[in-house]
Amino acid sequence: MISRKNFLKLTALGGLAPLQRWSAPPFSASGGVNKPLVISTWNHGLPANEAAWEVLSQQGRALDAVEAGVRIPEADPEVRTVGYGGYPDRDGFVTLDACIMDEQERCGSVAALQHIKHPISVARKVIEESPHVMLVGEGALQFALGQGFEKENLLTEASRNDWQEWKKDADYQPEINIENHDTIGMLALDSSGNLSGACTTSGAAWKMHGRVGDSPLIGAGLFVDNEVGAAAATGLGEEVIRTCGTHLVVENMRRGDDPETACRKAVQRIVEKNDSVEDIQVGFIAVNKKGEFGGYSIQQGFNFAVYESGNNRLIDAPNWAAS
Numbered sequence: 001m002i003s004r005k006n007f008l009k010l011t012a013l014g015g016l017a018p019l020q021r022w023s024a025p026p027f028s029a030s031g032g033v034n035k036p037l038v039i040s041t042w043n044h045g046l047p048a049n050e051a052a053w054e055v056l057s058q059q060g061r062a063l064d065a066v067e068a069g070v071r072i073p074e075a076d077p078e079v080r081t082v083g084y085g086g087y088p089d090r091d092g093f094v095t096l097d098a099c100i101m102d103e104q105e106r107c108g109s110v111a112a113l114q115h116i117k118h119p120i121s122v123a124r125k126v127i128e129e130s131p132h133v134m135l136v137g138e139g140a141l142q143f144a145l146g147q148g149f150e151k152e153n154l155l156t157e158a159s160r161n162d163w164q165e166w167k168k169d170a171d172y173q174p175e176i177n178i179e180n181h182d183t184i185g186m187l188a189l190d191s192s193g194n195l196s197g198a199c200t201t202s203g204a205a206w207k208m209h210g211r212v213g214d215s216p217l218i219g220a221g222l223f224v225d226n227e228v229g230a231a232a233a234t235g236l237g238e239e240v241i242r243t244c245g246t247h248l249v250v251e252n253m254r255r256g257d258d259p260e261t262a263c264r265k266a267v268q269r270i271v272e273k274n275d276s277v278e279d280i281q282v283g284f285i286a287v288n289k290k291g292e293f294g295g296y297s298i299q300q301g302f303n304f305a306v307y308e309s310g311n312n313r314l315i316d317a318p319n320w321a322a323s
């Protein structure tokens, strides 16, 4: 019998969605490279992929594609886990984490950023307009404002109401992963054969103020190595950080694993590091230089969107719990 706590944690990550196990092996291009291609986490990956595909189908750069793609859920108040409309922390502040990485392994990141609707674009500016990789909190906000980003209120009425509802029972422990949250991680292979990735989130709902997850951390929430492949993560960020999850996925591919196997082995690592993973969900997606892709999660319910050959579709990832 599943406990209420676990129910919340699993539903948070879509864990009780009907399982339609995707049993086919990852796409394998015969001889050629499957490009362009874009892949991203969860249902909100579908419209995000559309925007990315507009760039890719015009021979655009993967970096531009992933930025354009993830800006869609960032701006959508109905997506309560990314950008504008995202759930606040336990003190009512919407704090956003994002990072982006290109084919030259240049990367930019912002964490605990408030008031800016498109943290992914600020992360890109960190690459282009600063000598740094990561800016956080007030400093990230000052940087964004200096770059011309507009200061906005990101807490929608719906998210404020949900937060106030949550506060009625909240015990204010520094718990994470209590309620619904899911990040968008996006990976693209452009028609020049270059890889880039982006990852953006409002993080765990009702998190401690100042808590930063895996999503803005290069090697945890996102990693790109243009010689090998790229990976993105979603789920309980603390577990992804502990294992340098996406770096591990890419290194697995470097040693010859196909993307799905590389993700499965990273999930296995998390499983091995915990006495129980009953309460934990983590999902990975990965793409390699040939345009093969795959995903894997701990619990059932994780899905990802793939746009290839002019066709955008959702795939239910295989998972450890069902194995």
Ligand code: SD4
Pocket: 013, 181, 182, 183, 201, 202, 203, 204, 212, 213, 214, 215, 233, 234, 235, 236, 237, 238
């Ligand atoms: C975090 N990994 O902040 C993010 C949240 C997430 O699906 O991806 N949820 O830990």
